[in-house]
Amino acid sequence: MSRALPQTEPASDLPPRVTIYEVGPRDGLQNESSSVPTPVKAEFVRRLVAAGLETVETTSFVSPRWVPQLADAAELLADLDEVGRGPLRPVLVPNERGLDRALEAGVGAVAIFGSATETFAQKNLGRSRAESVQMFAPVVRRAQEAGLWVRAYVSMCFGDPWEGPVPVDQVADACAELMDLGCDQLSVGDTIGTGTTGHVEALLAALDRRGVGVDRIGVHFHDTYGQALANTLTALRAGVTVVDASTGGLGGCPYAKSATGNLATEDLVWMLDGAGVESGVDLDALVETSAWMAQQLGKASPSRVVKALSGG
């Protein structure tokens, strides 16, 4: 037996090409308990780019007090040099101070992160939702003036661990307020992984009513309840063409007793390959990268594809 392959059969209603927005080095490693040396992170990013991932979010300029795992952001970008630059290598910035550090490091793209709920805005950003929009306004303006590409993440778009259900129109309003600052792309985040297929349709419709069309939307699903790929499929059928994923499924969920984090890039690529949707990614190179990273972290990848193809 050679290695298994999906049999290519085009699917109805899928776009011909999907852009994978790889979040493993940032969202993945930020939620891993192991400390990863900077040169390993740099090698990780280089391998991801070599495997065909065009867009790779490399790190975060959030205060090291909050995210010690990514305290080496400046060192990492210095190590990566040209590989870490340009509009396809965004970094996370929480505020103007983070933007300053990112600009100093010579990045070409940044991502801000807001909340769909008041409770999470208070817990994650230490201020109300309205105040957080005010905080982000000068970040987006200055980033644009510097010629950077800007993405807006919004968390808790499909439910909040403290507030419970979140009405889709409230989520759409919160997203639109950030997009109205002039961001280039929105990433709607199912931070706790509770979202399901109809919920995805409802939120995309609500966003469209608020003037944020699928051409500016990326989807960011966590696999906490096993829904990430089915939700992604629903989003693609609705016209979304940007999907966030983390190689090897790196990154746990801080809000559930689960080791399962982001949608695994490999499981997504398997589906896209099978459906004949172009992503530019070499699945074998990606699985090899995940197996290598799993060794570095000392824990098995939760990706089904990685498990099946590499035994871990």
Add this chain to the structure above:
Amino acid sequence: MSRALPQTEPASDLPPRVTIYEVGPRDGLQNESSSVPTPVKAEFVRRLVAAGLETVETTSFVSPRWVPQLADAAELLADLDEVGRGPLRPVLVPNERGLDRALEAGVGAVAIFGSATETFAQKNLGRSRAESVQMFAPVVRRAQEAGLWVRAYVSMCFGDPWEGPVPVDQVADACAELMDLGCDQLSVGDTIGTGTTGHVEALLAALDRRGVGVDRIGVHFHDTYGQALANTLTALRAGVTVVDASTGGLGGCPYAKSATGNLATEDLVWMLDGAGVESGVDLDALVETSAWMAQQLGKASPSRVVKALSGG
């Protein structure tokens, strides 16, 4: 924080009600290496029925030489008594001898199992595909004469580990030959888990061309490559209303280095609950059952929902 719930948002193109065909006690336990005592199996079936699963495949009358895990089929059915009888408690039968034993045990439904490929027919049934249809003909006839409900499983419908890709028209022919014997329901099996969304659409269309409509089809996906729930969603959108699943995701894949087996019933119920699709299943009771069974087996459930809600 109380336990997370999916937020109910109806999905387009989904049926109002889905029948879950629970295969945990048979397909799940048959592929587990641990030996499970008969009273534990009986308790497992009782708990599943109590959790709202109407259809539960209880065991198999395949020769104990081939499936020693289920050698206690007659004892289990004696223990289950009325709970194990009727058209909603099928058992697997490989041939007339198996049917004899099943009839003796007083079952009300049986399932035969064929192959979409020559190689797997030889390996699993010890004869050609055509010969296997001849073998099953008297089994189906006699089962019908005895008033039993009859299901036909077909394996390797989305790829074969020895032959590789399998054309959908070949699969449809193999399925139709068994259905033409007079079976009530077909279960199309992605035995190695390689299938993807477009492939599901293509096979359902091929089956329709061969006269096997979605009203007689159940889908049976393995999560080896993480595709099971996305494929199920595609099948439901195409009009299928019967989905095979295994509580806790019990059962490995014998054809890949992966511990991941059948679609986990919990992950399916989460999606259906979220989309407002009725299944009759109480998710909390199911998760509790999986956590209990995981203890019996001494290994964690691969179900995402079980992991998130029970920490194992």
